[in-house]
Amino acid sequence: NAGVTQTPKFRILKIGQSMTLQCTQDMNHNYMYWYRQDPGMGLKLIYYSVGAGITDKGEVPNGYNVSRSTTEDFPLRLELAAPSQTSVYFCASSLLTPSYEQYFGPGTRLTVT
Amino acid sequence: RKEVEQDPGPFNVPEGATVAFNCTYSNSASQSFFWYRQDCRKEPKLLMSVYSSGNEDGRFTAQLNRASQYISLLIRDSKLSDSATYLCVVNGVDSSYKLIFGSGTRLLVRP
Numbered sequence: 001n002a003g004v005t006q007t008p009k010f011r012i013l014k015i016g017q018s019m020t021l022q023c024t025q026d027m028n029h030n031y032m033y034w035y036r037q038d039p040g041m042g043l044k045l046i047y048y049s050v051g052a053g054i055t056d057k058g059e060v061p062n063g064y065n066v067s068r069s070t071t072e073d074f075p076l077r078l079e080l081a082a083p084s085q086t087s088v089y090f091c092a093s094s095l096l097t098p099s100y101e102q103y104f105g106p107g108t109r110l111t112v113t
Numbered sequence: 114r115k116e117v118e119q120d121p122g123p124f125n126v127p128e129g130a131t132v133a134f135n136c137t138y139s140n141s142a143s144q145s146f147f148w149y150r151q152d153c154r155k156e157p158k159l160l161m162s163v164y165s166s167g168n169e170d171g172r173f174t175a176q177l178n179r180a181s182q183y184i185s186l187l188i189r190d191s192k193l194s195d196s197a198t199y200l201c202v203v204n205g206v207d208s209s210y211k212l213i214f215g216s217g218t219r220l221l222v223r224p
Contacts, residue, residue, distance in 0.1 A: 042200065104157050
């Protein structure tokens with residue numbers, strides 16, 4: 001199993017551009033999550049999904065959108081990128097609720113200038 | 114007050130030392146507690162869950178004190194490979210799907 005994979009690893013965006021961060025898991029996990037981690041800070045939940053076709057907002061959803069058309073994929077869309085979205089983005093999945101182990105992808109380092 | 118608070122460190126200890134980290138959480142209704150480990154520029158990985166009775170995994174011991182709302186992690190016989198940031202994680206009670214991550218405590222183990 002590859003676990004949770006994310007692409008791209010790094011990206012530089014100009015202000016106002018848009019992009020999609022890809023996340024795929026091959027563990028047949030129902031739950032998937034997107035977090036952002038700013039330097040010296042804890043992870044903040046952006047969006048989560050409890051299964052294909054079901055998504056909901058986390059703590060910091062503004063400026064982002066998600067979709068979950070399959071169990072495996074959970075892409076994160078950034079519209080009109082802003083410098084405040086410069087961060088490291090982690091995708092994670094868990095078999096059951098967050099009370100079970102979450103498996104993280106390697107992250108995407110995004111810089112908006 | 115932050116929902117999960119940790120001393121950022123760094124804790125700089127020699128190999129073989131015993132080191133302990135504490136973490137406090139604000140919501141007394143929280144039910145699930147974890148320690149995750151994060152290496153520099155890498156993703157977090159689960160180190161251990163924390164159970165009410167306390168639990169041990171090799172050189173690592175986790176304790177939960179519900180009355181005082183803190184969690185501890187004890188590392189015995191520190192290895193160079195233990196150098197990392199340790200994240201205290203608590204479930205959010207407004208939504209069962211939310212985990213609250215502390216900012217982490219950085220540990221440096223020197224030869």
